Amino acid sequence: MSALAGTGSLLRLALRRDRILAPAWIAVFVLMVTYAAAASIELYPTLHSRVTAAQGVNGTAALVALYGRVYEPTIGAISIMKMGGIGGALIAVLAFMLVVRHTRAEEESGRLELVSAAVVGRTAPLTAAVLTAAGTTLVIGVLAAAGLTSTGLPARGSVAFGLAWAATGIAFTAVGALAAQLTTGGRAAVGISAAFLGLAYLLRAAGDTTGTDDAGWLSWLSPIGWSQQVRPYAHERWGVLLLLLVFAVVVGAAAYAIAARRDLGAGVWADRPGADTAAPYLSSTLGPA
Amino acid sequence: MSASTAIQVSGLEKSFGNTRALDGLDLEVRTGEVHGFVGPNGAGKTTTIRILLGLIAADAGTARLLGADPWQERVQLHRRLAYVPGEVSLWPNLTGGEIIDLLGRLRGGEDPRRRAALLERFELDPTKKARTYSKGNRQKVSLVAALASDVELLLLDEPTSGLDPLMAEAFRDCIEDERASGRTVLLSSHILAEVEALCDRITIIRNGRAVETGALDDLRHLTRTSITAELAGPPIGLAEMPGVHGLELDGSVVHCQVDSAEVGRVLERLTAIGVRSLVSQPPTLEELFLRHYADEPSEGTMAGPSVR
Numbered sequence: 001m002s003a004l005a006g007t008g009s010l011l012r013l014a015l016r017r018d019r020i021l022a023p024a025w026i027a028v029f030v031l032m033v034t035y036a037a038a039a040s041i042e043l044y045p046t047l048h049s050r051v052t053a054a055q056g057v058n059g060t061a062a063l064v065a066l067y068g069r070v071y072e073p074t075i076g077a078i079s080i081m082k083m084g085g086i087g088g089a090l091i092a093v094l095a096f097m098l099v100v101r102h103t104r105a106e107e108e109s110g111r112l113e114l115v116s117a118a119v120v121g122r123t124a125p126l127t128a129a130v131l132t133a134a135g136t137t138l139v140i141g142v143l144a145a146a147g148l149t150s151t152g153l154p155a156r157g158s159v160a161f162g163l164a165w166a167a168t169g170i171a172f173t174a175v176g177a178l179a180a181q182l183t184t185g186g187r188a189a190v191g192i193s194a195a196f197l198g199l200a201y202l203l204r205a206a207g208d209t210t211g212t213d214d215a216g217w218l219s220w221l222s223p224i225g226w227s228q229q230v231r232p233y234a235h236e237r238w239g240v241l242l243l244l245l246v247f248a249v250v251v252g253a254a255a256y257a258i259a260a261r262r263d264l265g266a267g268v269w270a271d272r273p274g275a276d277t278a279a280p281y282l283s284s285t286l287g288p289a
Numbered sequence: 290m291s292a293s294t295a296i297q298v299s300g301l302e303k304s305f306g307n308t309r310a311l312d313g314l315d316l317e318v319r320t321g322e323v324h325g326f327v328g329p330n331g332a333g334k335t336t337t338i339r340i341l342l343g344l345i346a347a348d349a350g351t352a353r354l355l356g357a358d359p360w361q362e363r364v365q366l367h368r369r370l371a372y373v374p375g376e377v378s379l380w381p382n383l384t385g386g387e388i389i390d391l392l393g394r395l396r397g398g399e400d401p402r403r404r405a406a407l408l409e410r411f412e413l414d415p416t417k418k419a420r421t422y423s424k425g426n427r428q429k430v431s432l433v434a435a436l437a438s439d440v441e442l443l444l445l446d447e448p449t450s451g452l453d454p455l456m457a458e459a460f461r462d463c464i465e466d467e468r469a470s471g472r473t474v475l476l477s478s479h480i481l482a483e484v485e486a487l488c489d490r491i492t493i494i495r496n497g498r499a500v501e502t503g504a505l506d507d508l509r510h511l512t513r514t515s516i517t518a519e520l521a522g523p524p525i526g527l528a529e530m531p532g533v534h535g536l537e538l539d540g541s542v543v544h545c546q547v548d549s550a551e552v553g554r555v556l557e558r559l560t561a562i563g564v565r566s567l568v569s570q571p572p573t574l575e576e577l578f579l580r581h582y583a584d585e586p587s588e589g590t591m592a593g594p595s596v597r
Binding site: 115263264 | 306339342344345346363364365367368370371372376377378379380382383391392394395396397431444
């Protein structure tokens, strides 16, 4: 496929540029979730203490909105309470920041023009960026599962948690990939992705707090909601992972369709012309005051 | 399209929003020639080169590059060409050498001996991180990467705009070598001396249209030769001759510009009066250029988009 020519070299370039950043992020996420689990195991030694903790969270609307529900009073479910929702959102941020960094930001800087004039296919830069971002979150997911298992938590739930993180990362890799096709600026693409993430988190919060004992339907409109509905350590629902992956494929396909057709440097949303003269508040000394 | 044509563009149009960057551009570059692509900022030079690279799609018109469609067969074509952009931005954390190799690898290989020779010629230190490079040095990185690869066609977009005169000279030598080895070069520039020194043929572009194209010698017919002569007698009748412009008299010395077609007759007349000394200068590209761009000043303010 000539549209993908050069992907390998571009992937190596991306990994070379991220050789410090990516391992650092991977370490932060994996250590964070492993220490959280280890600390929780010490904190809630008895079933009674876990039931109290679970009821405490589920009974407080503010905490449900912030973290999501605890679906079973298992030590695993309590351990990853904060890591599922908030941790998942942080994974999402990492994913779309990475993909925008290697696509639209490169394009905006003009470096992609230099690269694209070589033997590089039209969708090769996007593919290299997607592989970098999705690969990074996949590594985090796998190592997080290993870290959780190493604390003594059930392997089944640990794998479900790791995969939920990775699938969230892949879903938001696709979000970043699409946002990067819409705007001409890297910052704007990050902004659009972040706005989408904020909306997803709000929908999940609304869904989780409106449902009784279970997530309300609003949570099922949100990729962050799906991520939590995998329910690690609480009768895992593996099928929900598929929902995240289907979302990633659909959004990613839209990104590819645009990238294969559009001009280098252009976005779906054209730049609007700026002001031709400075506004009064910029043109006088005391104006900004 | 024959094998002797490297680039064939006709009726090319491209708009960015309300800005019309190309408005029916025609351009023909023959295989093996160094072709100057001359015009003021915003005339559409960069847009044309980007279309030729298949980076952006034309709205209308056709472009053929080495016999193929640049948008459809972009990857295959890029194996056969190299490009130097006008604004070179590099990865700040990579060294110049790393970037040259990266671009070489992306293009499918570079010649290590040529790379070394070019680094020496351009006096570029490949071990420095790109963040420390000046504009000129960034441009050298891109030039070395392009010239070190074995390609048929070079597309150069104002490649010397950041180079000092010494390096611009080194660049000229390189282009002479490229010409000698049979490569085709499209050189966009607004440095007229450079184009004049290097190019076999030129195309002048303005507001997205080719206004003039041909060998420099042919285009010179369109302009005036400047003549300074010290005469033995008064220049009677000279001012009334057709094709004589801006006649000035300074004692026995006359200055004037003469339409190239009339030079012979004017010289005859001068000889009849009696010439003590004569200096004539062929028209420079500068003059060609100024005439074209001075003609329609109102349109000049509407020059193309600010594509970098």
